[in-house]
Amino acid sequence: xxxxxxxxxxxxxxxxxxxxxxxxLFFTIQSHSYHKSKFINSSNVITGTVYKxxxxxxxxxxxxxxxxxxxxxxxxxxTIVHNLDVDTMTSDLQDSLKLNANYKFxxxxxxxxxxxxxxxxxxxxxxxxxxxKVDYGVITSQGIVGIIENxxxxxxxxxxxLNTRSRINAQLKKTNHIGSLVWNTESPEFAxxxxxxxxxxxxxxxxxxxGGQSTIFPKGILIGTVNSYKIDSGGDSYIVNxxxxxxMTNIGHVYVIENLQAAExxxxxxPKND
Numbered sequence: 001x002x003x004x005x006x007x008x009x010x011x012x013x014x015x016x017x018x019x020x021x022x023x024x025l026f027f028t029i030q031s032h033s034y035h036k037s038k039f040i041n042s043s044n045v046i047t048g049t050v051y052k053x054x055x056x057x058x059x060x061x062x063x064x065x066x067x068x069x070x071x072x073x074x075x076x077x078x079t080i081v082h083n084l085d086v087d088t089m090t091s092d093l094q095d096s097l098k099l100n101a102n103y104k105f106x107x108x109x110x111x112x113x114x115x116x117x118x119x120x121x122x123x124x125x126x127x128x129x130x131x132x133k134v135d136y137g138v139i140t141s142q143g144i145v146g147i148i149e150n151x152x153x154x155x156x157x158x159x160x161x162l163n164t165r166s167r168i169n170a171q172l173k174k175t176n177h178i179g180s181l182v183w184n185t186e187s188p189e190f191a192x193x194x195x196x197x198x199x200x201x202x203x204x205x206x207x208x209x210x211g212g213q214s215t216i217f218p219k220g221i222l223i224g225t226v227n228s229y230k231i232d233s234g235g236d237s238y239i240v241n242x243x244x245x246x247x248m249t250n251i252g253h254v255y256v257i258e259n260l261q262a263a264e265x266x267x268x269x270x271p272k273n274d
Contacts, residue, residue, distance in 0.1 A: 125155060180195050
């Protein structure tokens with residue numbers, strides 16, 4: 001306290017000057033509308049800039065939280081979309097939300113992604129404790145990524161569609177012509193659709209989707225578009241070069257698909273012993 005008193009006594013002249021200056025500015029601003037408006041505008045600019053900067057900083061640190069919220073919202077939307085029966089949908093759209101779900105979607109982040117080998121894999125941050133199992137499908141909002149091949153307690157490895165062992169049931173969107181999506185290792189931008197009948201009306205730009213004839217992916221998941229096509233060496237089917245919708249070199253977040261009816265379907269497909 002004594003130090004404060006000593007400081008005031010030493011600088012009393014300067015402090016009185018500041019006080020008088022402040023009072024004069026206050027009365028000037030209060031008594032002149034022009035000065036008052038300028039002062040208010042200046043203060044608004046300063047405070048606005050401060051608030052904008054603070055808000056930008058706050059938004060930056062909230063990006064992770066907001067991104068997770070968006071992923072969760074997209075997961076819910078995908079669950080709804082892929083459980084709607086578009087062939088029997090009526091005008092009572094709200095009733096469709098009460099349908100028994102056939103697919104469950106979970107979000108995950110990619111920890112590692114290879115795309116330059118002949119057998120490429122991804123590693124995601126969800127595993128057995130998150131109810132992830134072998135043969136679950138993996139997609140992004142742009143299209144398919146691969147299939148769960150191995151799981152540990154906290155992680156899973158994904159057999160990428162950029163893998164020579166990968167074989168995905170796929171079809172032309174505009175028809176019911178079915179084939180298999182494989183990879184010839186030439187480019188991470190393209191995959192190949194084989195076993196498409198030579199009588200199929202294939203055209204450049206046609207959309208390729210999952211065929212729904214497996215228990216892994218629902219029908220209608222996007223894959224890519226027809227970039228080129230030719231008759232195979234046997235002369236009976238097309239080899240279609242497919243430009244993938246996904247940028248397989250830049251996968252950050254994915255959705256893991258569980259088919260809740262897979263066990264029942266597989267049990268019916270098992271051959272019976274006579």
